[in-house]
Amino acid sequence: MGLNITAILMFVLFVSITIYITYWAAKKTQTAKSFYTAGGDITGFQNGLAISGDFMSAASFLGISGLVYLTGFDGLIYSIGFLIGWPIILLLIAEPLRNLGKYSFADVASFRLQQKPIRLLAACGSLCTVILYLIAQMVGAGKLIELLFGLPYYCAVMIVGALMILYVTFGGMLATTWVQIIKAILLLSGATLIAVLVLIQFSFNVNDFFKAAINIHPKGVNILAPGGLISDPISAISLGLALMFGTAGLPHILMRFFTVKDAVEARKSVVYATGFIGYFYILTFIIGFGAIILVSKNTQYLNELGQLIGNNNMAAIHLAHAVGGDLLLGFISAVAFATILAVVSGLTLAGASAISHDLYANVFSGATFSEKKEMQVSKIATVFLGLLAILLGITFEGQNVAFMVGLAFAIAASTNFPILLLSIYWKKLTTRGAVIGGSAGLISAIFLVVLGPVVWVDVFNYEEAIFPYKYPALFSMTLTFMGIWFFSVTDKSKYAHLEQAKFDAQFFRSQTGIGIDKSLNH
């Protein structure tokens, strides 16, 4: 693929606008509150767009349309799985989270429990999730940009890292949110445009459209049927659990709920976000099928082996060229780049807040704490995470990183989500129970993935996996909940009684929001 002038112009335009936003945001980002929450007056609609922006990564845009291109129906299983977490967040988490927390979900988990151990655990869960997600995004970004813009891999990774450090350190949550909103609008319009340009060729007749794909795809009519993605019931349930509850434990998503003013706006955000994300997945499905029809037989997009140039994840990009020429290809390439930048910025901010707000301010600073120092720590943490992301991105070049997002979801579902959920709803939860159960979930999720087929066989190249299932959530989540239950109900310490005694007041506040204003500046 040659150098595309439109792509470069579009990208330079995007970077200029976002740097201007960062400059504007930097002037307003003087306090810890504005750094972590964008001042707390983002509207529900804006936050819905920003949340969907966090969720619609380049990996899900290109990855899911690529999966649909390759397997048809199976792509839909992932789309639905990624969407099903949203009603769970809305019904169980969003409002209490807003009513109890200030900057991070650990605020909620530690509301009536002991600060230090809970913050430490929550920060470990957050950082593991964020770093795994970051590596997957950086490696994908490097490859994609290498292919689209002809830049060497390490340059691409460094540009992404440098811009993200710039946005987050200077502009904090305000800049990150607006970068995310702009990117979400660009991505939704770009994907809509491709889908419309594809369907217009079939006069919007869905039957003709699918028929054309069936006639072209080597699997024929089987692309409309479940393939091999899920074969045994244990894997099915385990994957289902990780996707369903993992979303509700992703720190960069949870953090967005602190940018709105109250529980009503938090509720609105989720409805908008679910709408945008659901619509987006319908588009990726149309794009995947469109690529089957318009790309899979066009030698312009194939290498000498008859495979897509790049890999199957490039289906959407090639399709953009097939329906809209160099102009649309350029636009979509720039959008993909923007998407990567926005997502890694959101991740880095969530990771930095785990370090500065949870670890520094509430565990390690002690008597030396001041808000100014916390701000400094958060900026240092951002630069540190940015450099770490660049380093890990380069280290993992050419490695199989496909398991990392899956592992991030498993950890989120096995550690972050259970301690958050039970701290809100279960009176008997104690610090001891949360720490032991949560750690067991974290450790078991990591071990089971490493010993399972995706790492033990696909990465380490051993013949047979020690743990037979790809997805650990069923086992690790069971362990977490059992551990939390057992070590809480058997906890007879003096702290346990105090923690349980504080539940009613906390529950009252979590359900009504009464008390929320007083705490904002404590």
Next chain:
Amino acid sequence: MSIASIKKIKKLFSDLQKARREIVLPLITLTVAPYFGFIGVIAFNPNLFSKLVGSGSLSIGIILGFILILHIFLVTLTYSYLANKKLEPIIRKLIKTQSM
């Protein structure tokens, strides 16, 4: 705060919890059951989803998949509607009583 208003707050809060349960429990079921039903069919009886319908260019699985996406969105919309209509008035009354 007077004893009367403490009593009133207790009553309102128990109303709120009851109203919330009546909204959240059915909606959680409406989220979890169809999803695991969908995954369950794929794991246990995938042929059910392979059946073609209409002129043979769409399968049951694809149609149900799209309906499920729409359904998930409708669940969030329904919750938001019900919460604004039934929970918010109680919460407003609570806040008013609390500040009296």
